């Protein structure tokens with residue numbers, strides 16, 4: 001392996017900014033097909049296309065041995081009673097773990113086994129370090145009124161498999177009911 005030089009990035013715990021970093025942005029139109037209430041999605045998109053989340057990556061080679069890391073900022077919001085979330089994915093290299101360290105806000109981390117038969121939901125809160133074991137798909141959800149900001153570390157050669165989730169969805173959804181955060185079975189979930 002070529003000798004790679006050590007470097008710092010600086011993470012702003014308040015804003016989630018990571019510098020120097022490379023930002024990607026995802027809008028409601030990018031994840032619209034996952035929401036339960038199709039009519040509400042259409043109504044929102046007819047007026048605006050809100051920014052749902054941003055990911056800022058430290059620039060590291062996507063090679064075995066390296067650790068990729070990034071911050072994710074999910075903005076507060078809902079479509080109907082369903083909270084904003086990330087697309088969610090499996091890793092292409094399925095047997096690779098990941099850690100999410102929450103810096104700010106309140107969230108839920110939905111994880112499922114590859115066939116979706118097993119599902120776990122963890123709370124995310126400032127100071128929580130959530131372990132995503134190898135093989136679990138993962139999606140995070142902002143259940144609060146401020147941005148949910150977390151720092152992630154994963155294998156740089158893990159890759160993102162979005163195609164599987166596009167087909168199956170996640171087995172659980174996170175909704176607001178009577179001011180409470182509730183986790184329910186996803187009626188649209190399909191077994192892989």
Ligand SMILES: O=P(O)(O)OC[C@H]1O[C@H](O)[C@H](O)[C@@H](O)[C@@H]1O
Pocket residue numbers: 055070071072086087088089098138152153154160
């Ligand atoms: O890739 P998504 O499912 O849209 O999730 C957004 C991001 O969440 C975390 O930050 C992961 O470490 C990133 O690799 C991922 O890109």
Ligand SMILES: [Fe+2]
Pocket residue numbers: 089090091098138154
């Ligand atoms: Fe991941």
